[in-house]
Amino acid sequence: MQGSANINLMIKAARKAGRSLVKDFREVENLQVSMKGAGDFVSRADIAAEKIIRDELMSARPNYGWLGEESKPEEGADPTRRWIVDPLDGTTNFLHGLPHWAVSIALEHKGEIVAGVIFDAAKDELYWAEKGAGAWMNESRLRVSGRHRMIESIFATGLPFGGRGELPSVMRDLGRLLPVCAGVRRWGAAALDMAYVAAGRLDGYWERGINAWDMAAGVVIVREAGGFVQAIAKDGNMLEDGEVICANERIFETFSDTIRNG
Template sequence: MPHPMLTMAVRAARAAGNIIARATDHIGDLTIEAKQRNDFVSEVDHQAEHAILDVLKRAYPGHHFLGEESGDSGAAESEYRWIIDPLDGTTNFLHGFPQYAVSIALEFQGRLEIGVVYNPVNQELFTAERGGGAFLNNKRIRVAGLRSLEGALLGTGFPFRPDQDLEAYFKTFRALHGPTAGVRRAGSAALDLAYVAAGRLDGFWEFGLNPWDMAAGVLLIREAGGVVVDFLGAEEFMRTGNLIAANPKVTHAMLKAIRQSLSA
């Protein structure tokens, strides 16, 4: 049986997904704001986050919540913290590009315990709980078994904010592009990480992610047999935003290539 908190997270993700799905028929009528250049938020983001918080706060009023749009709320001293991205891939959504997702994770005492990534376009539901494995629509998933970068299909995210170092990213891209079968930039880190967990991508790397972009995906990958590290090989990615994810051997190869490229 799934953990009750995982069941509640799935309920919250589906509630947000329903709002997103209904809005796809009238995207042109939505109110859209720019947080900063190339970083947008729509009324659907806010409505979806409200739906998530409504479900979770009713169930767990004593917990702490971190939402992309609403920031911190609830009991800051709680040992439980929900990390929420109501619509990861807003730019995709606003253009009708069908690659976006709801992402919900739960930490207990700073350790990831539950992760849910839900794609309302095709109703794919990725779930994980610590020690219980990772699943796609209730079917067990595992990271791909590739042993090197040769022939690997990698995912990434291009820097798009003005404060990000595009040249540093290009160094890593050049280092990883050569030996691989290809690199994909689909525009939703939450889904990219879920795809690593499901073996659809052999690995993923990105600079400057926020906790809500990656928290659920990190647990999915770990529970699917993968490894997640930062660019120093440590586990400070939630703080630095710099992340590498794959199976252990591909992670090692990616880490080596990235560190060499950034030190050159």
């Protein structure tokens, strides 16, 4: 499918960064058994991928603002537009040699995400969407699942690690959700969780304590695939609050009530 100049630019940048990360990913298994380990190497790979994306996007759109995981935010000469970028979502998976990670690029216009690209380079799956133009994975149109019974549905979330403070809330969420659904998955890459909701592989996803760049591209992709996306707090702002819930339209109300009414 042919997209706008901006989405084509985003796809080009994501693919270029993805190729660089795939080369680095092949080295991780060898580094895992070294005394030093792979941590420093993966950090360099992450930063290098962001530089590739930044160079591609900002050279073509120098007036846009920038919000990236590995660099300082910048307000552009055009204050209504900014790129929101996670060069390597699923860093811990990458570090451990697990082929489940992605490049995520979003374009925000006047506070709304209007285009998004999520590139799973290890599997060569490119998810993308523009407002009003539908959502796609490679050349296939995406549509959220049609399941309408919670007991037949599977969901994804993130689990807090390293002493992060969201654990009590997540445990309460799981206590309410697990008895009424077909299962919960923890894949370790928020962008791909949202892409999988758009593709109908998952029926819903929620997470607390994440960053704008983790979810931004997924917001427009899920919406353009026919799903609902909101902040967990009904009057909240997803990107500012760092929390999101999404699902197909048939189960969103029941699912969101289950998570919110804790």
